[in-house]
Amino acid sequence: MPDVPDPAVVHLRPAQFGEAETVLATCGGLTASTFRYPSGVAALRIENRDGHIVVLPFQGQQIWDAVFRGRRLTMGSMFEEPLPTRNYLATYGAFFLHCGATAMGNPGPEDRHPLHGELPNAPYRRVWLAVGRDGDGPFMEVGGAYRHVVAFTHGYEAQPRVKLGAAGGRVRLTMCIDNLRRAPMELMYLAHINFRPVDGARLIDTVPDDPRHMRVRTSVPAGLALSPAHRRLLEAVGADPALHRAIEPGRAIDPELVLALDCRADAAGWAHAMQLHPDGSADFVSHRPDELGCAVRWISRTGDEEALGLMLPATAEADGYTAEKAKGNLRVLPPLGRFTCTVAFGALDADEAAALRQRIETVMDGGA
Template identity: 35%
Template structure:
């Protein structure tokens, strides 16, 4: 059972106001001085902040006193048409017609049109299901072009009383013609010095591939290219985020065919030196690819250690040539779901064992 609360834009004012309150959650809404509507959800374990009308981004999250979000030059969200104009969020929806870094033959924005899309409507859903009480931000945006694509995107972010967040995207092709579909759940965790990455695939050159093509926004150094060559031969060197300076400029890796558990989910984990960690779970039958983006720069640092995607992030032309661009038939709907967040020491130990068991079982 659940209750739907519409969130018209006029409901947001300059001072935070309580939109809903339950035994476990307090939901507030406000509009920043820059004109961005925001939703805050306080839970028994922390706080989550979301942007109901800007792509339904997940801006920030803190659980048990640990901030999950990347460091950036953006102390707050800014009005934006493209993601680089407000690149400081914890997670966003990358796609949907285009995704990734545009190549020389591409004219699409970085990570597509959905990341900063102005939503047509937003709402809260508050209720309880088999997993317990929840607060869910939902809404929709219709993308319509005369003589071109027409789809409805219906994202959602679900917050529970634990420290895991569920992020989902449903896209319906409302055109009479097929549409291209590229989607990545782009989760930007904080960089963790000496953090250890656990993945359900071996750290071998065949299963953990480093990106060799240098994108236009990266200014390569000799140390950078040397590190690429080292990771190509010994990708196990990417498992620990030691020597933070070597992750500047960024490195991108592709994890091939991660194993799934009996429920169909795969998992990845960034274990922090204190023994707790950040976790990501997804379904490989929804996401054909898994990317990793690590950067420890002067103005931004991020450990996006698990980016489930339908394609690699090399832009439309390159991905089309690889056969990685999906086609969604007229009237067809696609759904994607991930679960990610913070794990305490016991949960981190248990998840690390689950991932190790998956890898060992595959290699047996």
């Protein structure tokens, strides 16, 4: 196999992002362009032959939007654009965001951490775009480094990377978190991928349909009401988790349905989930349970929010620091230790979806 050359790396600064969209780089069917939303938030669009993603390079390294084959994958929300804030619910509606790393999930009564931790809108000072070619062909990859330091308590650096190839709707995420302190570090991390639910679709995955492997959260976060109708939905899905797999037109899920999932992996070590659309195409998430041992499913269909967290791979469930510590779900990094994970997600055409469905069925039938 021939040697693969090192990618070219362009280091980015906020001054490079103006109101008008401007091409930054092109290579092998890929284009990167910079712009700012009217809110002032800087954005980097990576476009391939089949669609594009919009990354917020300096604000959480979120993927604010994703469109492939003419379809917007991103959840529906009341936010038309990202806003320059670190408040999680004050700029809400991204396709993907990082959660953690000192804490994650909905804070419980004893918790003091913000909703989903400090990573979702973390300010990145070091940001870059890598342009190159690997065994799959040309690619562009957005990366950055966020350093979080609190004296005597926490010190880590997060380095995420988001990669898109020259064709198709697959996004590849890599996260690396380094403990910078000479003491152990408690770590929580969740990859929050927010698709738009498609009426008539069906959820397919490598998780058995029983309450032991799909556990419904019966409470709602503080400040949200639990109506009698929603309580009945939680009770029904809790008794028979398969009931939630059909995305039914007109079925409200207000405020949310949350399940903790125990995923099975295929022979290569990957667990998979799909939203299989009526036309045979699909949305998908794949992750390695040996890296991210927990997974969460989150669905919200309030009329104002239309969201499907198909599979949110994580180190813990989403009940906040105190509850997850009591479950034994906190990851502990050794002094100067490192955590890494890789997640793939995005859109599949009908042929790709059929192939992934076959892999899922093989796992669930007990094969490799």
